[in-house]
Amino acid sequence: MSAVTMQAFRSSLLHFSADPALADHAHHWHEDGLLVLEDGKVKAAGDYFDLFPLLPPGTPVTDYRGKLIAPGFIDTHIHYPQTDMIASPAPGLLPWLNNFTFPTERSFDEPVHAKNTAAFFLDELLRNGTTTALVYCTVHPQSVDAFFEAASKRNLRMAAGKVLMDRHCPDFLQDCAETGGRDSEDLIRRWHGQGRNMYALTPRFAPTSTDAQLGVTGELARAYPDVYVQSHVSENQDECRWAMELFPGVRSYLDVYDRYGLLRPRAVYGHCIWLDDADRARMAATGTAAAVCPTSNLFLGSGLFDFAKADRAGMLLSLATDVGAGTSFSMLQTMNEAYKVARLQGSYLPALRMFYLATLGAARSLHLEGTIGNFATGVEADFIVLDPKATPLLARRTSHCSSLEELLFALALLGDDRVVAATYAQGRLVHERVTEAAHH
Template sequence: MQAYRASLLHFHADPAFRDDAHHWHEDGLLLVDEGRVVAAGDYDALHATLPQGTPLHDYSGKLITPGFIDTHVHYPQTDMIASPAPGLLPWLDTYTFPTERQFADPAHAARTAEFFLDELLRCGTTTAMVYCTVHAASVDALFAAAGQRQLRMVAGKVLMDRHCPEWLRDTAETGARDSEALIRRWHNKGRALYAITPRFAPTSSEAQLRLAGELATAWPDTFVQSHVSENADECRWVRELFPQARSYLDVYERCGLLRPRAVYGHCIWLDDADRARMAATGAAAAVCPTSNLFLGSGLFDFAQADRAGMRVALATDVGGGTSFSMLQTMNEAYKVARLTGSYLPALRMFYLATLGAARAMGLEGTIGGFAPGTEADFIVLDPQATPLLQRRTSHCASLEELLFALALLGDDRAVAATYAAGNRVHVRDAA
């Protein structure tokens, strides 16, 4: 048993729909045993119940929340973050594909995976849905590195059999065969979970998408991840390539790829029928505000998604995204919402990066909260991490103000420590 004293924040519902959606213990205690949460509550109530000799880690003055969950990120694009281009499609051709070519080398993949995970943990992200490359070795490298740190990661080999360089191309058959082999090797092994991963409809033939859908049916507890309706030019291209489909989203549904545990990046240019299908099938949207602003793709409409009952979570989308920090992602999500006439309270943003993301992925009760039995992935946030944060948070009048300051002014420096399965896997300023 280990005990952690700090202010505690976690959720049991979406603050957009319930005023009592969160649990807040200003002087709280989190109890962890064998990598799982035992209890979370007021210090005064729980301290007396501790077995004699239980180690107490005192983070008084700081805030403990569940670890952040990034629902859409490309680890091979770590080295090309902040690369200039006039739009999504030329950015792919100029930077993305040449960078991903290097992952044919397992040693390069292993080095990048280690750095990528270091960055996630430094920013307080304990789980991510990760795109690898077409190379099976890129998946092996990521899961091996994550396993060494006991991290709950979801990842998959990218499927591409057309409209990409020859040296990054698989076939419908080899892509499906390699994906199934990776599922058998990694899915539910330790904390690894597999995602069937067509890059996006234009780079997969209908045959490849249908085989991916067959895999998704054969392995219903795997994940599906892809991109949809990110960019206006991309949407026009999809209409040309799939004239029989009602919409871009319909391309995936016709191939059996719209279901629970399917998470689609962006979802900017959906119509009302698309949003209704997302809600009805249990698929989720990974909202990527820093990427959408960087590439000029458009603005996600939170209000329309909420009206439709869509599952929604936040994501960095590195390397189109410009930061691994979920706090910085909240910062930009807030601004995107304002530009579309919506308002995202800080409580909602923290929900979308924790329990909301776990719900979007079908992992509530496993990660994303502090209910008893949940895996003990959590972070320690420091409201005094920078001089400006310290000055602003010293006179916060409410929890909402405190969280808003962390979201708008915070970054990796605000993460004092990160824990995965009860083990400390990052500490700020460690020598």
């Protein structure tokens, strides 16, 4: 660190201390705010006129007035190797996997290709204001090394893991229970807790793992309780039927994972569309989180996530892009689609709730509250600067918003990567948007 360890940023500030669906005073909004950092962590966040007099003389203050500072977005389900096949045409999940996903993932045995893709992927996340993600690599251990090397270089808090698949996939992507387990444990020892890196045990989904492989994954999950578990569940009805055929005697698709001890705090499952009430109750009871992937679910025609039933069960929820089935790296675009999915199911998602789900809600799903996700004192200073005037339409719409809710709603429904003026990781600028005006 340089001698100057204090930094301050003047802007409107928004962050959360609770879920707006459950608490009245869940969000903190400072129209003219000051975010004060010390050594890359939050020292204070509040009104400019309260905090500015307390700054040590000479503290640099970056002026972002007219913009809005929020915690960095957290994407809880995304596949970095699928960056190159985003927006691939297919009539459903299984043909999409066979025709595009598996052939694309094959090339990640090549470390140089993995490295180039990881660098592009992380820069794309930062351009979209996403500072933390729970990431699927491929079956190749070198794909994981490439990812964590790229994340370490940028000093980002990222979780990722090697995909485990020992059946129902092409030979060129298949591991076995023993090698998959051994590779995973080696990678945990190499990367988990090194700097800001966190490891995730990653069986792709129950149908591509044997009982033996799921058993080994469960053993590792018990041996390393602070690593993540990530997989897919109940995404599409054909897949649900297939899972039930492959595991006779289970109560439900989710129950397959439960039998192997894979429902627990720090376990995050993508989709969770076709769960029943018993499944939802089980997820809530075990502290297992659902990553809701609206752009992907609409793209593949998988179904509509039921926010009302999830909330009634008390499930941990967050929003996720699920690139490459998801069609955008932008969490704002993801909110836009989540809002519409909720409406089609008869629910209503206020913008405040959507911003919560993409920040503190996701941090809670990952058991990282107090580390990332808001501006409480001592939290790592990963934050984004949002520009309500990023496009002519947004500038016109936000110029006459009468409430914070209306402003955030406009950002969510009309915004994309252009809204993200700057992205910071632990107080360091890692992305700055170059505007048209800057070129002239």
